[in-house]
Amino acid sequence: TTYNIASIPGDGIGVDVTEAAEAVLNKLAETVGTFKFNFTTFDWSSKKYLERGWYMPEDGMQQLSKYDAIYFGAVGSPDVPDHISLWGLILPIRKYNNQYVNVRPTRVLPGTVAPLAQCQKRPQDIDWMIIRENSEGEYAGQGGTTHENSPDTIATEVAIFTRVGIERIMRFAFETAKSRPRKKLTMVTKSNAQRHGMVLWDKVFHEVAKEYEGVVEWDKMLVDAMTVRMVNKPESVDTIVATNLHADILSDLAAALAGSIGIAPSANLDPTRKYPSMFEPIHGSAPDIAGQGIANPVGAFWSAAEMVRWVGQGKLDKVADDFMQAIENVTSNPKTRTKDMGGSANTKETTEAVIKQIDVV
Amino acid sequence: TTYNIASIPGDGIGVDVTEAAEAVLNKLAETVGTFKFNFTTFDWSSKKYLERGWYMPEDGMQQLSKYDAIYFGAVGSPDVPDHISLWGLILPIRKYNNQYVNVRPTRVLPGTVAPLAQCQKRPQDIDWMIIRENSEGEYAGQGGTTHENSPDTIATEVAIFTRVGIERIMRFAFETAKSRPRKKLTMVTKSNAQRHGMVLWDKVFHEVAKEYEGVVEWDKMLVDAMTVRMVNKPESVDTIVATNLHADILSDLAAALAGSIGIAPSANLDPTRKYPSMFEPIHGSAPDIAGQGIANPVGAFWSAAEMVRWVGQGKLDKVADDFMQAIENVTSNPKTRTKDMGGSANTKETTEAVIKQIDVV
Ligand SMILES: CC(C)[C@H](C(=O)O)[C@@H](O)C(=O)O
Numbered sequence: 001t002t003y004n005i006a007s008i009p010g011d012g013i014g015v016d017v018t019e020a021a022e023a024v025l026n027k028l029a030e031t032v033g034t035f036k037f038n039f040t041t042f043d044w045s046s047k048k049y050l051e052r053g054w055y056m057p058e059d060g061m062q063q064l065s066k067y068d069a070i071y072f073g074a075v076g077s078p079d080v081p082d083h084i085s086l087w088g089l090i091l092p093i094r095k096y097n098n099q100y101v102n103v104r105p106t107r108v109l110p111g112t113v114a115p116l117a118q119c120q121k122r123p124q125d126i127d128w129m130i131i132r133e134n135s136e137g138e139y140a141g142q143g144g145t146t147h148e149n150s151p152d153t154i155a156t157e158v159a160i161f162t163r164v165g166i167e168r169i170m171r172f173a174f175e176t177a178k179s180r181p182r183k184k185l186t187m188v189t190k191s192n193a194q195r196h197g198m199v200l201w202d203k204v205f206h207e208v209a210k211e212y213e214g215v216v217e218w219d220k221m222l223v224d225a226m227t228v229r230m231v232n233k234p235e236s237v238d239t240i241v242a243t244n245l246h247a248d249i250l251s252d253l254a255a256a257l258a259g260s261i262g263i264a265p266s267a268n269l270d271p272t273r274k275y276p277s278m279f280e281p282i283h284g285s286a287p288d289i290a291g292q293g294i295a296n297p298v299g300a301f302w303s304a305a306e307m308v309r310w311v312g313q314g315k316l317d318k319v320a321d322d323f324m325q326a327i328e329n330v331t332s333n334p335k336t337r338t339k340d341m342g343g344s345a346n347t348k349e350t351t352e353a354v355i356k357q358i359d360v361v
Numbered sequence: 362t363t364y365n366i367a368s369i370p371g372d373g374i375g376v377d378v379t380e381a382a383e384a385v386l387n388k389l390a391e392t393v394g395t396f397k398f399n400f401t402t403f404d405w406s407s408k409k410y411l412e413r414g415w416y417m418p419e420d421g422m423q424q425l426s427k428y429d430a431i432y433f434g435a436v437g438s439p440d441v442p443d444h445i446s447l448w449g450l451i452l453p454i455r456k457y458n459n460q461y462v463n464v465r466p467t468r469v470l471p472g473t474v475a476p477l478a479q480c481q482k483r484p485q486d487i488d489w490m491i492i493r494e495n496s497e498g499e500y501a502g503q504g505g506t507t508h509e510n511s512p513d514t515i516a517t518e519v520a521i522f523t524r525v526g527i528e529r530i531m532r533f534a535f536e537t538a539k540s541r542p543r544k545k546l547t548m549v550t551k552s553n554a555q556r557h558g559m560v561l562w563d564k565v566f567h568e569v570a571k572e573y574e575g576v577v578e579w580d581k582m583l584v585d586a587m588t589v590r591m592v593n594k595p596e597s598v599d600t601i602v603a604t605n606l607h608a609d610i611l612s613d614l615a616a617a618l619a620g621s622i623g624i625a626p627s628a629n630l631d632p633t634r635k636y637p638s639m640f641e642p643i644h645g646s647a648p649d650i651a652g653q654g655i656a657n658p659v660g661a662f663w664s665a666a667e668m669v670r671w672v673g674q675g676k677l678d679k680v681a682d683d684f685m686q687a688i689e690n691v692t693s694n695p696k697t698r699t700k701d702m703g704g705s706a707n708t709k710e711t712t713e714a715v716i717k718q719i720d721v722v
Pocket residue numbers: 086248282553554585
C-alpha cells in the first residue's frame with residue numbers, strides 16, 4: 001500500500017520538524033515493508049503569503065482532497081497578524097475537510113518533567129485523551145464589527161452550536177472512552193453562565209450518554225472547575241470532551257501539566273474519511289530558533305505516529321505503538337533528546353536516534 | 362462612619378460563611394473603633410426560589426442601591442439548574458450594578474500547599490492579580506436557539522465587546538499594575554482564532570498602553586499559552602487582564618495552582634462608585650457540607666478584607682492589611698484551620714481564632 005501524504009511544512013520550525021518526520025516515516029515504512037509513504041510538499045507559508053498575497057491557491061482544497069492525509073508543520077510569523085495567517089491556512093483546512101474532531105493524547109513521556117509535585121512521583125497519574133470539537137462553536141468565525149473607528153465600536157464573536165455537530169463529537173468521545181482501559185468520559189461546558197449553546201450541548205450529551213449506559217462511566221464539569229481537577233486530581237481524569245475553545249485551553253494546560261508542551265501531538269480527524277485528516281504537532285513556528293537545526297522533532301514524530309494509526313485503519317496499530325516506543329526510548333536518553341528536554345542533541349541527532357531505534361523495536 | 366452592607370448569604374455553605382464573616386467584621390470594627398458595619402440580610406436563595414418562583418423581588422436592585430457594598434455567600438443548588446440560579450441572582454447583580462471589574466488576588470497563603478513542585482519550594486513565585494472583565498464579552502447573555510426539538514437545532518452564544526467596555530477594563534488593569542511592586546501587566550486574548558471582538562480588544566489595549574509607556578511593563582498572551590506560562594513560569598506573571606470567560610478559567614486555574622481553591626476571594630467592583638460593589642468567596646455553595654458547621658470561612662474572610670479596603674477608599678488599607686495578617690496567622694496553625702486545609706478546626710473555631718488574632722495584630 002502507498003499512502004499519499006500532502007505535506008505542508010508552513011513556517012519557522014515547521015519546516016525543520018516536517019523534514020525530520022518525513023525521514024523517520026520513510027524509514028518506518030522501509031523497515032516494516034508492507035506500505036510506503038509518498039510525500040508531496042505544498043509550500044504554503046507566511047513567507048509565500050508576503051510575496052504573493054495568498055496562503056492557499058483557489059483550488060487548494062481540491063488539491064488536498066486527493067491525499068490520504070495531510071501532514072502539517074506549523075503556521076505563524078511575526079510579519080503577519082496571527083488571525084490572518086491562521087485563517088489563511090490551518091483553520092480553513094480544518095473546516096473545509098470536515099475535520100470535526102481534534103484529538104490530543106496527553107501523557108508524561110520519559111525524559112520530560114511534569115511540573116506537579118504529585119506527578120513527579122507518579123507520572124502515570126496523567127493519562128488523558130482530549131477530544132476537541134473542531135468545526136464549530138467559538139471558532140465558527142462569525143461575528144463582526146460595527147461603528148469601526150468610533151468611540152462606540154462594538155464587535156461580536158458568535159459561537160454556533162448545532163445538534164448535528166454536538167451529536168457527532170459526543171459519539172466520537174464516547175467511542176474513544178469505550179476503547180480506553182478505564183472507559184471514563186468527562187464532558188465539559190460553561191452552561192451555568194452560557195445558557196443557549198452550552199445548554200444544548202448538555203442536552204445532546206445526555207441523549208447520547210443513554211446509548212452508553214453501563215459501558216462508559218461519565219461525569220460533567222464546568223470548564224473553570226475542570227482546570228482545578230486537572231491540577232488537583234489528575235488521576236481521576238481519563239477522556240475529556242469539550243468545545244473548540246474550552247478544549248483548546250484545556251489541551252494546552254494538559255500538555256503543560258504533562259511537561260510536554262513542546263512535544264504534544266494533535267490529530268484533526270474527519271471520522272467519515274470522506275476528506276483527508278490532518279496531523280500536526282501543537283508547538284508553534286518558533287521563529288526565533290527556526291532553521292538552526294535545534295528544534296525538537298518529538299511532537300512531529302508523535303503526530304506522525306498518530307497519522308500511521310489513522311491511515312492504517314486498524315492494521316497499523318502495532319506499528320504505531322512500536323514507533324511510539326522508539327520515540328520514548330530516544331526521549332529517555334539525555335544524549336538523544338534535545339536541549340529543551342534537558343538533553344544535548346540537535347534535531348538531526350534526535351532524528352537519527354529514532355531512525356536507529358526503529359530498527360531495534 | 363457606618364458602612365451599610367447588604368448581606369446575601371444565598372445557598373448552602375454561603376449561609377455558614379456569611380455568618381462567620383459578619384462576626385469577624387463586627388469584631389474588626391469594634392477593635393479599630395472609627396467605623397462600624399450595619400448588615401441587612403436578604404434571604405434571596407434557591408430555597409426561596411423553589412417556594413415562590415423568584416430569586417430577587419422586582420425592586421431588588423433598587424433595594425441594593427442604598428447600600429455601601431454587597432456581601433455575597435454563594436448561589437447554586439442541586440434542585441435548580443445552574444443557569445437559572447446564576448441568572449436569577451449573581452449575574453444580574455453584577456450586570457445591573459455596573460460591576461465591570463472582577464478582581465482576584467492570588468497568593469499561596471500560609472497553611473496551603475501549592476501543587477506545583479516549584480511553588481512548594483518557593484510559594485512566593487505565585488503573586489498574581491487577575492483583572493476580569495465582568496460586564497460583557499462571553500457572558501453578555503445574548504444568543505438563542507432555533508429549531509428547538511428538531512434534528513436541526515442550532516444555538517448561538519454571542520459574545521459582545523464594546524470599545525467603552527474594553528477601554529475601562531484596560532485602564533483599571535493598568536492602574537492596578539501600576540500600584541503593584543513589579544508594575545507588570547499581561548493582556549490575554551484569543552485573537553488569533555477569534556477575529557472580531559478579540560481583535561478590537563487587542564486594538565484598544567494598544568491605545569491605552571501608550572498612556573502607560575515607561576510606567577507599566579506589558580506583554581500579550583493567547584489564553585491557551587497563558588495556562589502554560591502560569592504552570593511553567595509562575596514567577597514571570599504579575600497582573601493579568603482578560604475577558605469574562607478567559608479570566609473565569611484562568612482565575613480558577615490560578616487558585617488551584619496556589620493551592621487555595623477553597624479560600625480564594627473575589628471582588629466585583631463598580632469603579633465609578635455609583636452602584637454598590639459586591640464581595641464573594643469564589644467557592645460554591647457545597648450543598649454536601651452545608652449547615653454542618655465545618656465549612657472553611659477563610660475565603661469569606663479574605664473577601665471581607667477586600668470589602669474593607671474598598672469601602673475605606675484608601676483610609677482602611679492598613680486595617681485591611683492587618684486583618685489579612687490575622688487570617689494568615691490562623692491559617693498557618695493546623696489547630697485553627699479547617700480540615701480541607703489539613704487542620705482540625707470547624708467553622709466556629711476558625712472564626713474565633715481570627716477574632717482572637719484581631720486583638721493581637
Ligand atoms: C493556532 C491556533 C489557531 C490553534 C487553535 O487555537 O486551534 C492552536 O492553539 C491549537 O490548539 O491548535
